[in-house]
Amino acid sequence: MADEATVVTISQGQLLGTKEGQTSAFYDVPYGSNQGRFKHVGAPISWTGVRDARQPGVIFKQGPNRLASVMGSKPGEKNQSEDAFRLNVWTPDVRGKKPVLFWIHGGGFLTGGGALSWYDARHLAEHGDIVVVTVNYRLGVFGNLRLPGISDGNLALNDLITALKWVKRHISAFGGDPEQVTVAGQSAGAWYSLALLASDESYQLFNRLGLMSFPGSVEALSAENAQLLASLLLSHFNLSSKQASKLLDVADDELIAAQGAVTLAMQKRTHDYVPTGFVPMIDGKLLKGDIISEAVRHAQGHVAIFGGTTTHETTSFFHQTPQSKKADYLDFIATSTTTIFTEPTSRLFKAMADRHNDVFQYVMAYPAADPNILACHCIELPFIFDNFEMWDNAPMLAGMDQLSAQQLAHQMQSYFYQFIKYGNPNIAPNLTWPKLTSNDSETMVFNKTSSIQRIVE
Structure with missing residues (x-):
């Protein structure tokens, strides 16, 4: 007979999860149903009996991961379908009422999936005493084509809104508190996280926001x-x-x-600096304007924000190109990182702080051993998730000092847990992390020895 802690009942039916250490995991849980290519996600399916939710499931259709040269690869990347309206839940106690993290994966709007083991959240849930949800959403042309009579556009954003509403309705069955939800993501996942705050349809569904490597130079399509x-x-x-x-x-x-x-x-x-393909659009419904302005308008001093960038974001895209052989390679990396990530993130955070939102900004400076990679895009993920074992073939971690990396991971996680629980990352004996204000701009710099540094405009 299954352990009692691995069975939950929701309105769709019963789910059988699996014990992973001190957590219970529920994989491949339907939050919606497939109505066909380019159609809005439908109501989630129901079932009789007990649905087996013990194994990771499918992800949405996509091409090869463009960042495999730093992230490595996963067998699950090949398990694809146009019907992957699924999410995954890790919980330390189905009978509790824990804060919830709703995590949105990155992938340049084209790749990725919540079912991939890079986002295995068993340690995050166990050590943080929180409930973690990871989610799939449609990618590229499947999620962002706007063609009258064929596709309404913004299907990917609508997928995420649907999943977030599912969480609000059902997460209490997994021991989560629907009134304490943090939405967070990395790269394109950070963009979508901010878009959820920008949208009239979803901004009231959560009260904390985590933005990691927000690519703010990418604008919603007109x-x-x-x-x-x-x-x-x-x-x-x-x-x-x-x-x-x-x-x-x-x-x-x-x-x-x-x-x-x-x-x-x-x-x-x-002639965009960053090639703009199938990304969300301003449609007058889900997105009524640029996401930074709309998100700031909705926050109204009631949203706590945790986020930042890495020091060498764009090495992930250029470390194997001819550019990496040039004498000015690192200058090029600094300029492109600032343009695509750092400047728009700082502009957003300052606007949020000016409107009395609590903002805690960081810079991830811990470098890869490879001097062409350094503190690249995605390098913070195994530190935050505390799942280095899931990144066993990631070039960005090759040769890294395991002891100092693990020490930094524990520090970063303790801040992240506190933020998810209380909207403030500070906890003794950690270094005190000041929030941004209109007059005082300091950031946490995560490195082998972390420090607080003043932001230079």
Whole structure:
């Protein structure tokens, strides 16, 4: 007979989870149902009997991970479907009422999945005494195509709103407190996290926000650019607007392969610093304006924020390119990191602090051993999740001093746990982390020896 702590009952039916250390894990839990390509997610399915939720499940259709050269790879990346409206839950006690972390994975809006073991949250839930949820959402063209009569656009954001509403309704069955929800993510996941605060449909569903490596230079598409992107996609397949419905029958791998060419064609038209492909759009409903302005408007001094960037974000994208051989490589990395990540993050955080939100900013400076990688994009993830064993083939961790890395991980996690529980990361005997104010801008610098440093504008 299953351990009592591994069975929960929700409105859809019963779920059988698995014990992982001192936590119970429930995998591949449906938060919605597939209504077809480019359609809005439907109501979640129900079942009779007990649904087996003991194994990680599918992720959404996607191409190869573009950051495998720093992150490594996972077998689960091949387990893909257009029907992956699933989430995963780790809980220390199904009978409790613990704070909840709703985690949104990154992947440049094109790859990733909440079911991948990079986001295995058993240690995070156990050591932090919190409930952790990871979620899948549609990627690339499948989640962000806007084409009248075919796709309404912003399907990925709607997936996340649907999943977050599911959490509010059901998380108490897993021992979570629906009134204490932190939404957090990294990279594209940070962008979507802020978008959830920016949207009228979701900003009231949580009260704490974690933004790691927020790519703030990526802006939501205007209606005009969303239309241009769709027309470029049709042209790629030699389709007229009257033939748009044929996209419903194009093989998924062909749609995925087309994304790169369409994105480059789009950049030639828009001249954006960062190529803008299938990302969310300002649709007047889910997103009514740029996400920074809308999020600041909704926060109104009631949202606590934890977040920051790494010192060398863009090495993840350029460390194996000819650029890495040039004498000015690190200058190029500094400039591109500032443009894409650091400057928009600091601008957002200052605007939030100016409006009396509690903001705690960090810089992740702990470097990889490889001098071309250093403190790259994604390097903070195993530190936050305390799951280095899940990153066994990650080049960014190769040769890293395990003792100092683990010590820093424990420090970072203790701050993160406190923030999720109380909206303030400070806990003795850790170094006191000051919040940003209109007149005083200091940041936590995470490194082998962490420190507080003043932010230089």
